[in-house]
Amino acid sequence: MMRITKEEAASMLLSMDNILIFAHENPDGDAVGSACALCHGLLSLGKKAAVWLDGIPKNDIYLTEGLMFDNSFTPEHIVTTDTADERILGAGCGYDKNVKVELAIDHHFSNTMYAAKTYLDSDSAAAGEVVYDLLLEMGVAITKEIAECIYIAISTDTGCFRYGNTKARTLRTAAAMLDCGIDAGEINRIQFETKTKEYVALEKLAMNSLETYFDGKCAVMMLTLDMFKESGALECETQALSSLPRQIEGVFVGITMKEKEEGFFRISVRTNAPANAAEIASHLSGGGHPMAAGCAFAGNKEDALKAVLEHTENQLRIAGLL
Template sequence: MRIELEKATELIREHDNILILTHRNPDGDALGSGYALCRALQSVGKNVVFRYFEKIPKVFIQLEDCCSHAEFEPSFVIAVDCADSKILGDSPEMSYKEKVDLCIDHHPSNTLYAKYTCLDENAAATTEIILMIARELGAEVDSLTATAVYIGLSTDTGCFRYSNTTARTLRMAADMVDAGINAGRLNRILFETKSKSYAALEAMALSTMKKYFAEKCAIMYITLDMYEISGTDETEVHALSALPRQIEGVLVGATIKESEPGRYKVSIRTNPPVNASEICQIFGGGGHKRAAGCEIHGTLEEVTEQLLKAIEPFVKDVEAE
């Protein structure tokens, strides 16, 4: 059942011994939401614990100790930033998939798997909703809680670049600065630092970039050898896929990533009016309008050729919007 923010706050007020979960492979907004809610609830005297079950990207490690731990039998389970129970980061000892009381989220694709769902699709980040709940509860937002909120806001908006950023997002970020966060330092770690291995892989990948169809399509590739030489792991590769589309005039940017010999994962990023998902559907993949993925088998040359054949009708005689 979908509920308003006031009702969600009321439910939280009524319970103690609260367990907070989030989605698998938690990103900045998932971790920021979990920690911010946990600390806010602790500040109003609740027994509460936030748990996730995987290694988190290095940049978020600073969040790890911002939440004290507690042991109890949870009487109320909250999932934050998790659109589907299938991707819930679940306890190895017992599954909470069917036992989520309240889901707080901003994904339009939320499957309403929880008993109650507080969903705000206009929130750029789930931490926007968490902050509103914290304020309704009269919780303290100290500099560590504010850091968690800010990491959600900034990572889900590309540091306030993307079109999901609203006036509310920016005002909340301002309030977090007032609460004492060191935004300059956080942004340097989150957005201005590349790991050595990522920097090496980036240079190699960029050197393979080629343009096609009056330069409206740009393709680069990453081979298993390149992962090996640079020392990169999968978690770092994601950001690379944005690069081909950044070139002026490019409508379709593709990154071909060798996953095992003869198998390639392809990431497609597009600018309007080209629909990335439609291109990927040709190969049995899918995704969003501007970002989608698929898998293609063959040699690198065969994969590139198939991809070019699929892309051509999407860019031929098509102009950027």
């Protein structure tokens, strides 16, 4: 419930042992990278620490090697990274979900302050950047392993340094990671230039589903259970799809609707300024960043689409685009 400073967060972590780290469900590179970087840092200080992440993308699994919680200690402290809301903590958490989060380390402006203490730096492009600052504050030596985690975290949330959240500081942090000896070209190839065959099959189907609304200012992509079945793609592979609708010329609001189960949709909202993604998502009990946000909808496809289009139309009007 309380926001704390970097110094306070660092001394809190330094006083802890037996720490279990969670991040949000369907973890992306920032969730995995920030959680694993923190875990490596705590281990390097001689503490017992582990991560618990559910549904890790194939390209990021290697980062968690030797870090996944295996019941070899009894967690005494729960810390989260990159998690704006406790409701999006991984559903498959192998630990008691009722346990209280003691410290949240985050960069989401929309963080609900669910943790006892929160160290939030919404100027940071990625939670990995916030963790990096904390590790330095804690006196952790940044190894090549840690640097790889931080680099993947930051490059994921900045679209490989293409989005507007890429500040000079972001690039300086990334440069410092290169100074630690990581092979950024190879990491980028694996993270951003490699697609599974199943993913490509899903992308084809998804592209066919694209529809535009409001004079081409909104584009909606639909990912149905049938498409997942037909393509064989895994849900954790689909994060890159969310950026496609917004890439269409003239589109300010790009929506990706993912059918998680019969009658339940996960909705990603990506916007170009002045449209605000977080505002659209907040009307559907979600949240996120001004240009990238998400929410969920229980109901059929038609109702989900209707709801999201209604709030998109409002946002386009508020932003003076309609």
